[in-house]
Amino acid sequence: MWGAARLAFLLRSVEVLGKNLAHLGHRLVVRSGRSEEVLPRLAAEVRAEAVFANKRYEPYAQARDRKVASALYGQGVGFELSKDAVAWEEREILTQAGNPFTVFTPYSKVWRSRPQPTPVPRLMQAKEPAPEVPSDPLVLDPSVWGHPLRQPLPAAGERAALDLLERFLDGPVFRYDTARDLPAEDGTSSLSPYLRVGSIGIRTVLARLRAVREKADAPGQRGCDVWLTELIWREFYQQVLHNFPHVLKGAFRPEYDAIRWSDDEGHFQAWCTGRTGYPIVDAAMRCLAATGTMPNRARMIVAMFLTKDLMISWQRGERWFMQQLLDGDLAANNGGWQWSAGTGTDAAPYFRIFNPVTQGEKCDPTGAFVRRWVPELAKLPDATIHQPWEEPFFSPARSGYPDRIVIHAEQRPKCLAMFKAVKRGTDA
Ligand SMILES: Cc1cc2nc3c(=O)[nH]c(=O)nc-3n(C[C@H](O)[C@H](O)[C@H](O)COP(=O)(O)OP(=O)(O)OC[C@H]3O[C@@H](n4cnc5c(N)ncnc54)[C@H](O)[C@@H]3O)c2cc1C
Structure with missing residues (x-):
């Protein structure tokens, strides 16, 4: 599922790639259509002996690549896939018994014990002119370039990604362990x-991180290590998706597919539009709508709120995120949602339920994040910004900010009962 903003970002990234290739005397050829038809045709036009591509791990991508391979082999053209998106692939890090890991900590220990991969050499200047074959426009429908975000898209392409990496490694990475939870x-x-789109390679990121970590002091090294852990989470979820593809259709632990989630459409719409009456949830959802992104801690809070306070299925939230996020990634998104709902591999147990008020107070102690995205609350003092109903002078009618759609303290026991009913069913 491609949301409009993510599609626009991808197209801009491909456009920049075309320009970068042109600087080196190469040429990007764009063709529209089904890969298994378009690629063999293009291979014949340029009389290619083999086609090389980077591997992806989503079930749909693997099915597509199998079709491409068989079409190319059918006309005597080779097809070779290379590891690119991850440092370690789905069958490269296994338990001692040779099975895929389902728990993150032991997976990350093995991952860390492996030699660090080095970046592949940069593309060289072309030695001969690119073949003169026709190229389609990058998009046939110009309206696809548009996107619904209120803020401009971030600059696309490799240069923009390298600049972000250097800016981050120049300082913020050393404080990452504490700052990452402050939206x-x-x-x-x-x-x-x-x-996600491959404008920067994971091997480049890891090599730069390694170089910076070596020179850092002890607290700085801690920040670097915590950031590395997040990069390992990314690979963990990629291998979960590949080795347990049923997670795309249901819970990693199938017993949780029996949960009878709420279908309250009003609650779902309030969540999507940032009008639940819980300031940290609403700020995060409005941030997502405006920018196509949301800090990780906020993702966990809104996902817990949807699944535990509103008791709406994690799959509805997962789909909404895939439509909205610039970084929408099947593996990381599914992993994040199942973790938050308590249905996943390394899930937070179902009885761990975030309180949206205390979470807000912890991760946004001055209310700066809430004030940025929920202007109706801008004048509230820090003490009540995460619970406006406690402010004597605050009125939903006057401010335009809604009253709470549910009361957390009442929802918590209901949610626990919902999960326990399913557990009892499977334990019986
Ligand atoms: C409900 C939920 C949904 C999510 N959906 C996505 C998604 O669709 N796409 C996505 O890339 N991430 C997703 N994440 C993970 C995480 O929130 C984002 O990767 C992170 O916020 C991106 O910001 P950053 O690039 O500044 O990350 P940084 O904190 O700088 O981390 C560096 C990189 O590590 C990876 N990463 C960080 N945290 C995680 C994580 N928990 N799981 C997997 N990879 C991680 C990302 O590639 C990220 O760019 C989700 C998390 C949750 C809880």
Whole structure:
């Protein structure tokens, strides 16, 4: 599922790639259509002996690549896939028994014990002119370039990604372990959309991180290590998706597919539009709508709120995120949602339920994030910004900010009962 903003970002990234290739005397040829038809035709036009591509791990991408391979082999052309998106692939890090890991910590220990991969050499200047074959325009329908975000898209392409990486490694990475949970601070790398579309390679990121970590003092090294852990989470979820593709259709732990989630459409719409009456949830959802992104801690809070307070299925939230996020990634998104709902591999147990008020107070102590995205609350003092109903002079009618659509303290026991009913069913 491609949201309009993510599609626009991808197209801009491809456009920049075309320009970068042209500088080196290469040429990007664009063709529209089904890969298994378009690629063999193009291979015949340029009389290619083999086609080389980078591997992806989503089930739909693997099915597509199998079709491409068989069409190319059918006309005597080779087809070779290379590891690119991750440092370690789905069958490269296994338990001692040779099975895929389902728990993150032991997976990350093995991952860290492996030699670090080095970046592949940069593309050289072309030695001969590119073949003169026709190229389609990058998009046939110009309206696809548009996007619904209120803020401009971030600059696309490799240069933009490298600049972000260097800016991050120049300082913020050393404080990452504390700043990453404060959504009001610009404490993370913002690299996820670039890693997703492949504008920057994971090997480049790891090599630069390694170089910076070596020179850092002890607290700085801690920040670097915590950031590395997040990069490993990314690979963990890629291998989960590949090895357990049923997660795309249901819970990693199938017993949780029996949960009878709420279908309250009004609650779902209030969540999507940032009108739940819980300031940290609403700020995060409005931030997503305006920018196509949301800090990780905020993603966890809104995902827990949807699944535990509103008791709406994580799959509805997962789909909404895929439509909205610039970095929408099947593996990371599914992993994040199942973790938050308590249905996943390394899930937070179902009885761990975030309180949206205390979460807001912890991660946004001055209310700066809420004030940025929920202007109706801008004048509230810090003490009540995360619970406006406690402010004697605050009125939903006058401010235009809604009253709470549910009361957290009442929803918590209901949610626990919902999960327990399913557990009882499977334990019986
Ligand atoms: C409900 C939910 C949905 C999510 N959906 C996505 C998604 O669709 N796409 C996506 O890339 N990430 C997703 N994440 C993970 C995480 O929130 C984002 O990767 C992160 O916020 C991106 O910001 P950043 O680039 O500044 O990350 P940084 O904090 O700088 O981290 C560096 C990189 O590590 C990876 N990463 C960081 N945290 C995680 C994580 N928890 N799981 C997997 N990879 C991680 C990303 O590639 C990120 O760019 C989701 C998390 C949750 C809880």
